[in-house]
Amino acid sequence: xxxxxxxxxxxxxxxxxxxxxxxxxxxxxxxxxxxxxxxxxxxxxxxxxxxxxxxxxxxxxxxxxxxxxxxxxxxxxxxxxxxxxxxxxxxxxxxxxxxxxxxxxxxxxxxxxxxxxxxxxxxxxxxxxxxxxxxxxxxxxxxxxxxxxxxxxxxxxxxxxxxxxxxxxxxxxxxxxxxxxxxxxxxxxxxxxxxxxxxxxxxxxxxxxxxxxxxxxxxxxxxxxx
Amino acid sequence: xxxxxxxxxxxxxxxxxxxxxxxxxxxxxxxxxxxxxxxxxxxxxxxxxxxxxxxxxxxxxxxxxxxxxxxxxxxxxxxxxxxxxxxxxxxxxxxxxxxxxxxxxxxxxxxxxxxxxxxxxxxxxxxxxxxxxxxxxxxxxxxxxxxxxxxxxxxxxxxxxxxxxxxxxxxxxxxxxxxxxxxxxxxxxxxxxxxxxxxxxxxxxxxxxxxxxxxxxxxxxxxxxx
DNA sequence: TCTACTTAGTGTATATTAGACACTATAAGG
DNA sequence: CCTTATAGTGTCTAATATACACTAAGTAGA
Numbered sequence: 001x002x003x004x005x006x007x008x009x010x011x012x013x014x015x016x017x018x019x020x021x022x023x024x025x026x027x028x029x030x031x032x033x034x035x036x037x038x039x040x041x042x043x044x045x046x047x048x049x050x051x052x053x054x055x056x057x058x059x060x061x062x063x064x065x066x067x068x069x070x071x072x073x074x075x076x077x078x079x080x081x082x083x084x085x086x087x088x089x090x091x092x093x094x095x096x097x098x099x100x101x102x103x104x105x106x107x108x109x110x111x112x113x114x115x116x117x118x119x120x121x122x123x124x125x126x127x128x129x130x131x132x133x134x135x136x137x138x139x140x141x142x143x144x145x146x147x148x149x150x151x152x153x154x155x156x157x158x159x160x161x162x163x164x165x166x167x168x169x170x171x172x173x174x175x176x177x178x179x180x181x182x183x184x185x186x187x188x189x190x191x192x193x194x195x196x197x198x199x200x201x202x203x204x205x206x207x208x209x210x211x212x213x214x215x216x217x218x219x220x221x222x223x224x225x226x
Numbered sequence: 227x228x229x230x231x232x233x234x235x236x237x238x239x240x241x242x243x244x245x246x247x248x249x250x251x252x253x254x255x256x257x258x259x260x261x262x263x264x265x266x267x268x269x270x271x272x273x274x275x276x277x278x279x280x281x282x283x284x285x286x287x288x289x290x291x292x293x294x295x296x297x298x299x300x301x302x303x304x305x306x307x308x309x310x311x312x313x314x315x316x317x318x319x320x321x322x323x324x325x326x327x328x329x330x331x332x333x334x335x336x337x338x339x340x341x342x343x344x345x346x347x348x349x350x351x352x353x354x355x356x357x358x359x360x361x362x363x364x365x366x367x368x369x370x371x372x373x374x375x376x377x378x379x380x381x382x383x384x385x386x387x388x389x390x391x392x393x394x395x396x397x398x399x400x401x402x403x404x405x406x407x408x409x410x411x412x413x414x415x416x417x418x419x420x421x422x423x424x425x426x427x428x429x430x431x432x433x434x435x436x437x438x439x440x441x442x443x444x445x446x447x448x449x450x451x452x
Numbered sequence: 453t454c455t456a457c458t459t460a461g462t463g464t465a466t467a468t469t470a471g472a473c474a475c476t477a478t479a480a481g482g
Numbered sequence: 483c484c485t486t487a488t489a490g491t492g493t494c495t496a497a498t499a500t501a502c503a504c505t506a507a508g509t510a511g512a
Contacts, residue, residue, distance in 0.1 A: 008277045009238040051234045055311050083309045083324050085281050098309050204509030205458040430480035431487040
């Protein structure tokens with residue numbers, strides 16, 4: 001295969017799986033497609049990546065334009081997930097999808113979006129076109145494991161938060177309940193967060209202390225094989 | 227961005243980081259490039275991925291043709307690593323590289339390869355073109371962490387092996403020495419391997435029992451956050 | 453003002469896992 | 483049979499994980 005005029009690359013697309021927690025549910029950003037194929041169906045926001053544009057730049061352009069979400073402002077964590085490229089995944093022909101996962105909080109897609117964005121609970125997804133269900137599943141699994149060995153939860157929380165909020169974020173994403181005392185003991189021992197002198201008051205009960213992350217850089221906290 | 231004739235995708239390439247252990251060193255497959263750019267320099271095998279061919283198929287074609295390594299026969303483990311796409315990585319223009327990592331044992335590149343393949347210890351790499359040094363580093367890190375939470379070592383071992391060989395594979399890849407008793411205790415407790423009734427005899431000393439993996443499917447063995 | 457309600461916050465005992473550490477067993481070869 | 487080389491094994495201690503239930507501190511309403 002030479003790099004000559006005969007060489008024709010496949011279509012390159014990018015797709016964004018954007019998570020946030022709403023109503024104690026992990027929800028994913030979907031758009032209603034404005035064009036064929038799958039016009040008017042819900043799908044993960046994505047689009048074409050042309051020559052000269054990196055996938056990150058294309059992703060920012062596409063999520064902003066189609067879904068009204070600004071990656072740099074709205075997301076607190078983003079990572080490349082996987083490149084999906086089974087020839088059959090697109091009915092129009094061979095299209096390679098470089099997919100990303102992003103996480104944030106209080107994301108409100110702007111009204112100027114071209115494809116009517118909405119957040120949908122990951123456990124209540126409709127049928128999705130292409131291999132978007134696979135991509136979301138892949139992202140969920142990645143997210144789950146990220147929480148277990150990094151401090152990536154920070155992306156889902158406000159800058160100051162209570163330990164209960166922290167625990168609820170874990171429970172929502174991992175999909176199981178955790179013991180309050182053990183969770184606190186362990187998380188505090190990691191040294192990733194520190195208490196502030198502020199309290200969170202809400203409702204007719206004792207107020208909760210607010211904590212903050214010592215760093216918002218992704219940090220590893222795993223115990224390894226050896 | 228519409229899907230019309232104006233749309234021009236970037237060049238798509240695939241690259242393969244192939245590891246094996248030789249002489250107790252982790253070594254990586256390199257080829258001497260037959261064409262510009264970087265003609266005659268050592269590089270990771272890679273090439274163009276045309277329309278209609280999945281990256282896996284392109285990878286197989288390219289490693290076989292250029293490096294004389296058959297992915298299906300020579301490698302016991304392969305996974306997609308990452309898609310590198312900084313615009314500046316290729317001097318000819320925007321090229322996206324979907325990179326893969328593969329591992330095997332006793333890989334002997336066939337003489338019919340077009341680009342004179344050779345295995346080079348990862349700690350003795352020459353200057354490499356493109357971002358190939360980054361790609362190899364990324365692959366090494368991924369491999370290291372894979373060993374800590376999966377049974378991926380099997381790719382580096384013969385089907386029957388001694389515990390000493392198993393430990394040496396770990397030591398080589400992790401780059402540190404492990405305690406013999408603790409290593410054996412822990413690995414045996416995972417239930418991933420079983421003893422055979424065969425012994426490995428070599429040299430003037432006590433023979434070693436041979437073990438085999440109970441499964442060669444990739445299995446997880448991590449302890450999680452919760 | 454006191455009572456009920458709701459969430460915050462805390463400690464201990466047990467089980468499991470990790471890590472440090474040194475000697476005996478078994479073969480070949482001279 | 484003695485030397486040499488690698489195989490193979492167990493115990494003690496430290497660290498971590500897990501199970502588990504009560505008190506503290508605020509609000510709201512009687």
